[in-house]
Amino acid sequence: MSKKHILITGTGSVGMRHARNLTSLGATVSGMDPRGDRRAAFVDEFGTAAHQSLDDALAAGGFDGVAVCSPTRFHVEQCIPALEAGLPVLLEKPVAKTLDEAQALAAVMIRTGTPLLLGYTWRWWPPLARVRELLAADAVGAVRYVDFTMSAHLADWHPGEPLAEFFMSSAELGGGALLDESHWVDLMLWFFGMPESLSARVEKISDLDITSDDNVDMMINFANGPRANLHLDLYGRPHRKSIRFIGEGGSILWSETPNQVAICLEAGENWQRETFECERNDMFLGVAGEYLALVNGAPAATCTIDDGLGVMKILEAARQSHAQGRRMDLG
Numbered sequence: 001m002s003k004k005h006i007l008i009t010g011t012g013s014v015g016m017r018h019a020r021n022l023t024s025l026g027a028t029v030s031g032m033d034p035r036g037d038r039r040a041a042f043v044d045e046f047g048t049a050a051h052q053s054l055d056d057a058l059a060a061g062g063f064d065g066v067a068v069c070s071p072t073r074f075h076v077e078q079c080i081p082a083l084e085a086g087l088p089v090l091l092e093k094p095v096a097k098t099l100d101e102a103q104a105l106a107a108v109m110i111r112t113g114t115p116l117l118l119g120y121t122w123r124w125w126p127p128l129a130r131v132r133e134l135l136a137a138d139a140v141g142a143v144r145y146v147d148f149t150m151s152a153h154l155a156d157w158h159p160g161e162p163l164a165e166f167f168m169s170s171a172e173l174g175g176g177a178l179l180d181e182s183h184w185v186d187l188m189l190w191f192f193g194m195p196e197s198l199s200a201r202v203e204k205i206s207d208l209d210i211t212s213d214d215n216v217d218m219m220i221n222f223a224n225g226p227r228a229n230l231h232l233d234l235y236g237r238p239h240r241k242s243i244r245f246i247g248e249g250g251s252i253l254w255s256e257t258p259n260q261v262a263i264c265l266e267a268g269e270n271w272q273r274e275t276f277e278c279e280r281n282d283m284f285l286g287v288a289g290e291y292l293a294l295v296n297g298a299p300a301a302t303c304t305i306d307d308g309l310g311v312m313k314i315l316e317a318a319r320q321s322h323a324q325g326r327r328m329d330l331g
């Protein structure tokens with residue numbers, strides 16, 4: 001297979017990570033970022049071009065694909081010209097700021113027939129794949145309740161970078177707990193499919209000097225599945241990422257730290273623990289590998305635009321539930 005040339009839009013934290021991983025898998029990368037210091041850092045590390053605008057980059061040409069790693073507000077407007085040009089896209093999550101924008105993108109995909117892989121990267125995390133196997137095998141019987149928690153103080157995310165310069169602080173740029181931590185909504189859909197209804201609060205309650213939301217709580221109901229609570233925040237210390245499933249025959253507990261899946265089938269705390277050695281970058285390497293396969297003609301398998309539309313539907317319902325103070329049916 002020939003060496004593929006991927007354009008990265010947004011050469012910040014995740015853009016540079018994808019650039020390194022794609023390079024390690026044999027691709028060439030070029031960059032695009034409106035910030036001069038980010039372009040300079042990219043050129044310094046990769047020795048290839050970094051463009052100031054997407055128009056300039058696409059005019060230069062020579063790409064086999066585009067990885068959209070810019071702040072969420074720009075996702076759809078940058079995917080569309082790439083898809084129109086027939087370039088397979090790796091799109092960082094979430095698809096868009098709103099469901100309407102995400103649906104517009106899906107329509108362009110149908111019209112152009114150009115494929116897209118969506119980067120809800122935790123789907124490539126082996127311990128969570130293990131949890132899915134345990135659920136499929138009915139390891140704790142019928143699951144009646146699930147508790148999803150993602151709690152991490154925003155000031156710890158990009159140490160050394162002023163919060164005001166990080167897009168996560170800005171509602172306008174698509175930052176905030178609801179959009180950015182929608183990984184946990186995606187995992188919920190991956191495990192159980194679309195819920196029947198939800199009630200939610202989407203708020204800014206901490207002292208963080210940001211315009212985006214920093215606290216999300218959802219109560220979720222599945223027609224033929226569990227009840228679930230989902231909590232996302234941007235002010236919590238110590239950081240916590242965990243999911244607890246309570247079944248009729250016992251419980252499964254997944255946590256990022258420690259990196260393990262534990263199962264307990266008794267009244268006492270007699271947990272059988274399976275620990276894992278995988279590191280955070282492994283999931284991004286998994287995405288990069290699947291994306292290069294997509295560029296070479298394979299279909300998007302692990303995370304598709306339809307998965308992203310499902311998440312956007314939940315996020316929109318959560319916003320409406322908060323605004324209207326009522327439970328939303330998801331049909």
Ligand SMILES: NC(=O)c1ccc[n+]([C@@H]2O[C@H](COP(=O)([O-])OP(=O)(O)OC[C@H]3O[C@@H](n4cnc5c(N)ncnc54)[C@H](O)[C@@H]3O)[C@@H](O)[C@H]2O)c1
Nearest residue numbers: 009010011012013014033035038069070071072092093121
């Ligand atoms: N899958 C994951 O686990 C994961 C992890 C981190 C970030 N992300 C997603 O990736 C995206 C970027 O997040 P980040 O943490 O890398 O942010 P970041 O702030 O570190 O980087 C964003 C970069 O985009 C640049 N930028 C601003 N406007 C732009 C534009 N119009 N076009 C192109 N680039 C532009 C900024 O200058 C910056 O260099 C977000 O959508 C975020 O949700 C996903």
